[in-house]
Amino acid sequence: MNYTDLLYLFDAASKTMMMAIIAIVMSTFVGVIGGVASVLGGRLVEMLVLAAVYILRGIPILVQLFLVYFGLPFFGFRVSPYTVAIIAISLHMGALVVEVVRGALVALPKQQSESGLALGMTPLMLMIEVLAPQALRAALPPYVSLIPITIKATSLASVISIWELTLASKEIANQTLATFEVFGAAFAIYFVICFPFTWFGRRLEQRYTGYWQ
C-alpha cells in the first residue's frame, strides 16, 4: 500500500465523518423529541414510542438498512442510497437516543420537582430551571458513548455501495492484496476517530457517578 492509497482512505474517512455527523444531528433531533414526548405526552404516546424503540432496537441495523432501501421505493419514494443510509442509521440511533433521554428524565428524583413546586414554580419554569439542566448532565455521558456507535454504524452503508471508509478499504485490499496494511490503516483511522469520544464518555461517567446522591 502506498501513499496515494492512504490518501484515498483519508478521503473516504471524511465521507464517513460527514455521514456520521448528519446521522448524529438527525438522531439527536428525533430521539430528544421522541424521548420527551414519551415522558410528557401521556400513556398512548409513551407506548407508541416504546414500541418504535423496541422494533428499531430488535432488528439488526443491516436489515433496517435494507428495509429502507427496498421500502421507500415500495411506497413510491425514490431516493439515493446515501439518503437511505442516513435515514436508516438516524432512525436506529434515534431509538438509542430516546432510551438515553428517557433514562435521564425518569431518573430525576421526585424531590426535585416537589421542592421546586413548593417554592412556587410553574411546571414550565420547573422544567427549564431545575429538571432540564440536571437531566442534561445525567444524559451526557451515555449520549457521548452513542457517537462512536454511530460512526461504526456508517460502515454498514458500504453494503449498499455507498463509498466510505469500509468500502474504500475493501476496494484497495482486493486490488493490492495488501490486506494487512489496508485494513490495519482502516482500523487505525476508525480508532483515532472514535477513541476520543469513548475516552471522554468514560471520563464524564466517572465524574457523574452518584450524581443524584
Next chain:
Amino acid sequence: MDLLPPEKAISVKNLHKSFGDLHVLKGIDLDIHRGEVVVLIGSSGSGKTTLLRCLNFLAEYEQGQIHIDEKLMWYRDVECLQKRPIKKIAHDRAAIGMVFQSFNLFPHRTVLENIILGPTKIKPIRVPKPEATEEALALLDRVGLLEKADAYPNTLSGGQQQRVAIARALAMGPKVMLFDEVTSALDPELVGEVLNVMRQLARDGMTMVVVTHEIHFALDAADKVLYLDQGKIAEQGPPEQVLFSPQSSHLKDFLKRFEEMTLLNQRGTSTGGQTRT
C-alpha cells in the same frame, strides 16, 4: 488451658506506617503476652485500626518489626527492605484470625460453607471436608448458631453474621484473634450477643487484640488497655487504671464522651436506645 509460661505472643517495635503523605503510625512499641486480651481505644484517625491491620499485614508498614512467637513477621529483614514471598505471608495470615467491622461474610455461600472454606482450601490446614464440617458445626454451636448452618448470610441479623464471622476466623485455629470494631456496625440490641462470644473466647485463653468503643467490655475482659493518640501509644495499663485514672488531658476528654453516656443512662433517659447493662 495453656500451662506454658506467658511468653511474648506478639511483639511490636518502632512501627511506622504512612498512607502517602499521611503519617499514621509514629513509632509503636507494644508487647502482648500469650492469653492476654488487649483493647485499643482512641478517636478516629488515631491509628488504632491501622495498627491492628499491620499485625496481619493487611496494611503494609514501611518501618519497624513485628514478631509473633519470637519470629520476625512479614519481612525478611529488620529494615523492612524485602517482603517475604506471598505464599509465606498468606501462610502466616492463616495463623491470625481477623474479624471485620462489616462482617465480610461470603454472600454466595451458606454459613457452614463460609466456615469450612478456609480449612478445606487453604494450605497450612487443608482438612478433608467431613472433618472440617464436624469442627465447623462445633464452632457454630459454640457461638450459638448451630441451627443456621445452611442459611445464607443475607438472612441473618448483623449480630448473627458477626458471630458466624468469629466462627469462620476460629475455624483456622489461630493463635491470635484480631477484632476491628466488630460491634460498631451493629444495632445496640445485637451488640451484647457478640461481646458475650468474645468474653467467652477471652476466658478460654485466646490472645486477643480488640479495637472497640465498648468501654465496659474493656473493663470486663481486658488485661491491658492502650489509648492511641495521633499515631502513638499515649497511655497504657490495666483497664481500671487507664479508664478511671487517666493521666493525659486528651484521654480525659476522650473518656468524657462515655461519661456523658453513663450519666444519661443513670438518669434513665434512653437516647436512641443506647442502654447499657
Next chain:
Amino acid sequence: MNSHLRFDLNYILRHLPDFVPAISMALQILALASVIAMIWGTILALARLGRGPIYWAATGYIELFRNTPLLVQIYFAFFGLPVFGIFLSSFTTGVLAIAAQHGAFFAEILRGTIQSIQTQQREAGLALGMMPNQTMRYVILPQALRNAIPASGNQVVLLLQDTALVSTIGVYEITKTAHSLAERSAASFEMFVAIGVIYLIISGLMSVILRGIEGTCRVVR
C-alpha cells in the same frame, strides 16, 4: 415492478420453509460465538487484573475492538487470513470475528462486576490466609460472574443482531437468505419485513428465556 402498495404476503408464506435452515444457521452462529466470546472475555478480564505487558495487551485489545466496526473486522478476517495462508470457511470466519469483538464487551462487563465486589470481600479472604489468586477463585469471581448474568444476557441479544453481518461474506443465515430471495423476485420489501419480524420474535423469545434464567440464578446480595 410492484403495483402500487400491494404487499405480497403469499410470497412470504410460500418461502417460509426456506428460512428454517437460515434461522438454524443464525442460532448456531449465535450460540458458538457467544460461548467463545464469554470465555475469551473472562480471560481478557482476568488479564486486566495483572500488570505489565499482559495488562496493556488486554486493554489495547479491548479498546481496539470497541472502537472499530465489526464489519471491518469481518472483512479483515475474510480477506486477510487467506493471505497468511489460513483458509477458514465463511462460517468459521464469521463466528471468530463476532466472538473477537464481543469478547471485548464481555470483558468490560466482567470488569465492572469485579470492581463492584467490595475490597472488603477480598480482605476477608486474605485475612483467612488465602493467596490473592485464591481470593479471586473462591470469593470474587463466583460473585462477579453471577452478578454479570443480566448484562451478559443483554449482550447476547445484541450478538444476535450482529450475526446479520456475516451475510456479507456469504453465510446463509437469515439476512443472506432474505437478500438472495429478494434478488430473485420483486418482493424485496416483503422479504425484509418478514425477517424483521423473525428477528423481533427470536430476540423477544431470547429475552424471555434470559429473564427466566436470571430468576433461577438468584443473585445473592
